[in-house]
Amino acid sequence: MDTVSEFLTRVRNAGTAKHEKVDLPASKLRAGLAEILAQNGFIRSFKVAKDSKQGVMRVYLKYSEDGGHAITAIQRVSRPGRRVYVKSNEIPPVRSGLGLTILSTSQGMMSGNDAQKKNLGGELICKVW
16 A cells, blocks of 8 residues: 555545545654645644554644635655656756645655755655645
C-alpha cells in the first residue's frame, strides 16, 4: 500500500466532503507531509496521538471564507512503480508559483522552494495547489 497516496486521497476526499478533520494512521513520512502543508497554509494544523499500535494522526482542514477547500488539487508525482527524481535546478514551478511541490531530500521532507534555497534535489513526492 502506498501510504503517501492514501494520505493525499484522504485529505482530498475529506475536503471535498467539507469535513472539519480527518484521522489516519501516523508515520514520520505522513507527519512530514502534514507539517509542510500546514507551514504553507493548505491545512490548519495536525496532531499525532500515540496509541497501542502505530498512532493516529488527526489533520484539521482549512477552508476559505466562502466555504471552498484551501487545496484545489493534489497530484501524486512519484509513485512506487515510477519514482521521479529531480535536481535542485529542475524543480518544477506549480501554477506559476501559486502551488507547492513537496520533495523528499537527504535532509528530510521539504517544499520545493526550501530545497532550491538549500541547493538540494530529491524525490518529487507531490504537487499541491
